[in-house]
Amino acid sequence: MIKITFPDNSVREYAKGTTAMQIAESISSRLAQEVLAASVNGEVWDLSRPINDDATVKLLKWEDEEGKHAFWHSSAHLMAEALQELYPGIKFGIGPAIENGFYYDVDPGEAVIKEGDFAAIEAKMLELVAKKEEIKRQDITKADAMKMFGDRGEEYKTELISELEDGTITTYTQGSFTDLCRGPHLPNTSYLKAVKILSVAGAYWRGDEKRKQLVRLYGITFPKKKMLDEYLTLLEEAKKRDHRKIGKEMDLFMFSDTVGKGLPMWLPKGTALRLRLQEFLRRIQARYNYQEVMCPPIGNKLLYITSGHYAKYGKDSFQPIHTPEEGEEYFLKPMNCPHHCMIYKNSPRSYKDLPLRLAEFGTVCRYEQSGELHGLTRVRSFTQDDAHIFCRPDQVKQEFLNVMDIISIVFKTMNFENFEAQISLRDKVNREKYIGSDENWEKAEQAIVEACEEKGLKAKIEYGEAAFYGPKLDFMVKDAIGRRWQLGTIQVDYNLPERFQLEYTGADNQKHRPVMIHRAPFGSMERFVAVLIEHTAGKFPLWLTPEQVCIMPISEKFNDYAWQIARELGNQEIRAIVDDRNEKIGRKIRDNELKRIPYMLIVGEKEAENSEVSVRKQGEGDKGSMKIATFAALLNGEVEEMMNR
Ligand code: THR
Numbered sequence: 001m002i003k004i005t006f007p008d009n010s011v012r013e014y015a016k017g018t019t020a021m022q023i024a025e026s027i028s029s030r031l032a033q034e035v036l037a038a039s040v041n042g043e044v045w046d047l048s049r050p051i052n053d054d055a056t057v058k059l060l061k062w063e064d065e066e067g068k069h070a071f072w073h074s075s076a077h078l079m080a081e082a083l084q085e086l087y088p089g090i091k092f093g094i095g096p097a098i099e100n101g102f103y104y105d106v107d108p109g110e111a112v113i114k115e116g117d118f119a120a121i122e123a124k125m126l127e128l129v130a131k132k133e134e135i136k137r138q139d140i141t142k143a144d145a146m147k148m149f150g151d152r153g154e155e156y157k158t159e160l161i162s163e164l165e166d167g168t169i170t171t172y173t174q175g176s177f178t179d180l181c182r183g184p185h186l187p188n189t190s191y192l193k194a195v196k197i198l199s200v201a202g203a204y205w206r207g208d209e210k211r212k213q214l215v216r217l218y219g220i221t222f223p224k225k226k227m228l229d230e231y232l233t234l235l236e237e238a239k240k241r242d243h244r245k246i247g248k249e250m251d252l253f254m255f256s257d258t259v260g261k262g263l264p265m266w267l268p269k270g271t272a273l274r275l276r277l278q279e280f281l282r283r284i285q286a287r288y289n290y291q292e293v294m295c296p297p298i299g300n301k302l303l304y305i306t307s308g309h310y311a312k313y314g315k316d317s318f319q320p321i322h323t324p325e326e327g328e329e330y331f332l333k334p335m336n337c338p339h340h341c342m343i344y345k346n347s348p349r350s351y352k353d354l355p356l357r358l359a360e361f362g363t364v365c366r367y368e369q370s371g372e373l374h375g376l377t378r379v380r381s382f383t384q385d386d387a388h389i390f391c392r393p394d395q396v397k398q399e400f401l402n403v404m405d406i407i408s409i410v411f412k413t414m415n416f417e418n419f420e421a422q423i424s425l426r427d428k429v430n431r432e433k434y435i436g437s438d439e440n441w442e443k444a445e446q447a448i449v450e451a452c453e454e455k456g457l458k459a460k461i462e463y464g465e466a467a468f469y470g471p472k473l474d475f476m477v478k479d480a481i482g483r484r485w486q487l488g489t490i491q492v493d494y495n496l497p498e499r500f501q502l503e504y505t506g507a508d509n510q511k512h513r514p515v516m517i518h519r520a521p522f523g524s525m526e527r528f529v530a531v532l533i534e535h536t537a538g539k540f541p542l543w544l545t546p547e548q549v550c551i552m553p554i555s556e557k558f559n560d561y562a563w564q565i566a567r568e569l570g571n572q573e574i575r576a577i578v579d580d581r582n583e584k585i586g587r588k589i590r591d592n593e594l595k596r597i598p599y600m601l602i603v604g605e606k607e608a609e610n611s612e613v614s615v616r617k618q619g620e621g622d623k624g625s626m627k628i629a630t631f632a633a634l635l636n637g638e639v640e641e642m643m644n645r
Contacts, residue, residue, distance in 0.1 A: 003054040014051075021047035021187065024059050035059045036191070037070035037184045044070065046137055046184045062223060072097035074135060074186040075195070075221040076104050081133075081177035082124035083217075087111050092179070093156045093205055093214050099484075101220030105203050107156070113215055118197040121217075125195045132190040133174040137183055142166035145180060156205060156214075192221045194228035198235075202371060209369060237481050243533035244375040250538055250546070250595060252529070253376065262373040262380035264526055269546035274525050276544055278361055280413070281385055281521065284406055290357040290387055295339035297363060301329040306499055307338040308435045312468050317367055336362035337469075337493075337518060340388040341500040344514075349504040354514060355391035355399055361525070362386045376530035383525045389517040390502065393443075396515050400451040400473075400490060403519045407475055407488045410521045413642065414532060415541065418478035421457050422486075423448055424465030434468050436495030444492040444515075445471045467518070469495045479535040487528060491518040538596045539618060543639040549576035550597045551613070552588045554604035556580070561608045565601065565628055572632045576601075593618070599635065 001013045004023060014023060020038030024031045024047070038045050039058040044066045051057070060067035076095035079102070083090050087108050095104030106113075113121075140148070142161060148171075149157040157180050161169065172181045174189055186192075196219060203216040222228045239245075247253050252270030259265065266274055282292070301320060304310035313334045320329040333339065340358045349356065363383045372378050391399050411419055425445055426434055434441070448471055452459045459473065466472060470493035476484045493516040496502075503511045522528035532540065542548060549569060553562040559580045569576040577597075579588045585602065592600055601613040606625070613631055615623040626634075 002051065004051070005054075005056045007058050016052055017050040019048050019050055020045060020057060020059060023051075023057060027059075031059065034061045036061060036064075036067040036186060039066060044184045046070075046135075047187050049137065049184075069097045070184050070186060071191065071223070072102040072221065073184070074189070075192050075219065076102040077135070077172065077174060077177065077179055077181070077185065078125050078128060078189055078192055078195070078221075079121065079197070079217065079219050080104050080106070080179065081128055081175055082121050083108075083113075084177055086117075086121065086124055087113070089153075091154055091156060093203075094160075095179075101198065101218060103216050103218045105205070105214040105216050107212065107214050113200055113217065115200065121197050122195050125192070128175060129189050129192050129195070131175065132188050134188045135172055135174045135185045137185070138171050138173065140169050140171050142169055145169050145171070148178070149180065191223060194222040194225045196220050196228055196232065204369070204371070207369070234481055238483065238534070241481070241534040241537045242375075243377075243530040246533050246538040247376070247530075252533075252546075260380070261370050262368060262378070264376055264379055264381070270529070273540070273544060273546050274529060277522070277525065277528070278385070280544075281410065282359075284409055285357075285359050285387070288357070288402055288406060290359040292359050293340070293343055294360060295333075295336065295343075295362060297333060297365075298330045299333050299338060301331060303338050303342070304331055304334075307335075307341070307496060308469065308499060309334055309338065312433075313366070318365060332365035333362075334364055334366050336360055336364065336384060336386045337388055337496060337516070338500075341496055341502060341516075344388075344390050344502055345500060349390075349514070351392055351504055351506045351512070354504060355389050355395055357387055357389045359385075359387035376526040379526055382527070384520045385522045385525060385528075386518070386520050389519070390497070390514045391517065392504070392506075392512070393515055396447045396492060396517070397451055397454070399517055400447060400492065401454065403490045403517065403521075404451065404455055404457070404473075406519075407490070407521045410488070411475070411477060413541075414535075416477040416479075416487075416535070420476045420478075420484070421452065421459035422465070422474045422476060423452065423459045423461045424467075424472045424474060425461060425463050426466050426471070427464035430464070434466065436469065436498070440494035440498070441471065444494055447492050448473050448490075467491050467493075469493050470518075472518075477531070477535075479531065480537070483534075485527075485531045487523040487531060488521045489519065489523060492516075493518060539598070540596070541642055542598050542635070543642050545575075545596070545598060547575055547577050547595065547597050548635065549574060549599045549601060550592045550595070551576055551578045551601045551603060552585060552592070553578070553580060554585045554602060556582060558603050558605075558608055562603055565603065565613060568628055569632060572636065574632060574635055589616070599631075601631070 002016050003011050004014055005011050024035040037060045038047060039060060040051060040055050062068055080092055080095055083106060089109055091107040093105030145161045146158055161180060171178050172183060172185050198218045198220055201216045202213045204213050205211040251267050253264050253266050255264060301310060317334055318332050320331055322329055343358055361383050365381045368378055368380055389399050426441060470491050472489055472491035474486050475488040476486050478484055497513050497516055502514050504514055506512045551562045551565050553559050562578045566576045566578050579592060598618045600616040603613055607613055612625045612627055614625050615631060617623050
């Protein structure tokens, strides 16, 4: 017999070789229907894999991320099996589960897979679901794996196998389809009740532009048809909120291939909005004694060799800029921290000067593959609402807590009530991608964990997601339609101060090393505005929106009166425009609703006579007539209330 310990610490005995599915069945038949995979001593296993020793077991369902992951991973295999039947000779790259669904990178040879083919692929998938094909795991030697996939001409698979160690290789088979795969998978295909192929795109094999471009097919599946319908409705809603579409409709920003891919340009209204956001953060930062600095957009290669960015970003960054006279190389800056380290070094610092908080709305450039670019969320040039805090080791926790407070003020004011945090630590195995000593990393990791505990902030720990110089705490917000976005970040860094030999003189008159905190509450101005657009569907908070009021004369006769109101409101710093086009009032209302202007003021005979305006509020309709001063006070009161939350 073996002892199985459950998450609530209860222990049950089972016969050696019992599977997680048998364990679920022994608890209840309902659980057996719902369970998708099992965590066995922290590793996710197939339900059908025999457990031979005492173990801690958690049965994973749809609600558990790992459960969903197994579900979508098996779905990727299901799609591959369908593709293999529909496109004989098709070759397979990789096919993982992702946050929402799965994809498979395939090489269909001469065949073309396009949107019009999705229905046939879905039908084939459902046919295989109905067959309830068992999904079987098998250990295989490296030589056998090479032969099996080599015989089938699966060149991508054999490339992957050649990098694996013998004794660690497994395959999964269902029906006529066998894949090289670590698993875990569902017991059979019948779980995948509702399927949808979502899109098709190109993707370079192994993300390398020099290698073949494969076809990436994205899909999603659910255990119930109703869940798929709900998801598709959500996708429709997301489409309506797409920041690229709304950004165009509202004249906020633009892209131009002539300027270059992934290089956003902010139009006047977008710029006004961004500056207002920056002003808002500036005011908060001033309360926390930040000082603003400005740095050039490029830096000498030597700077980045010192910081470690050259080694990290060298090949991924843009090409160097040469200065023929001095024979030097410069790079567009990928981060602001090296420049800020040099500002720190510019003067001798004493323990009394710390913390020194240097803030900059700093524009950085990072090379992203063209296929990865997406609106304002994935760009090649963006502005971080950055700051670097240089402090004594005994100040790290308090400073970290202060930054958490700033982030929480920012999110509250933006109505992101729902946020989660993620602590990103080093990869457990692959440590060569990080700089700095183990001791420094441990100190930094501990500081973050303690700060979260102190704030009572529940944070999920992710290994391998840290910045190359230190661990970080990232904030994920949930938007109005339930999607998660990563925004703010705080990072603790003991490494850059060492590389730059930063020092301060302590109370003991000795030299000491400061600690650095990197932070950006918005993340970047581009990403934040994109998320804000999708969260609000372009209906920005009143204090932020580019145009707060649109005044609409019902006929040309009242244009002068309308402009007079605009001036009066302008004097009170209210942003008002006049729609004095020769159009019917109904048309004006409709057009301006699309511009998402919060207040519309309609003026005609009666209003002009009484020095009043008729007020319509977005989403609420008619608010009646009032004096201009009353309206101004109402609007300003509303703004003030939002800012003081
Ligand atoms: N260097 C950090 C980054 O780019 C910022 O300071 C937040 O993530």
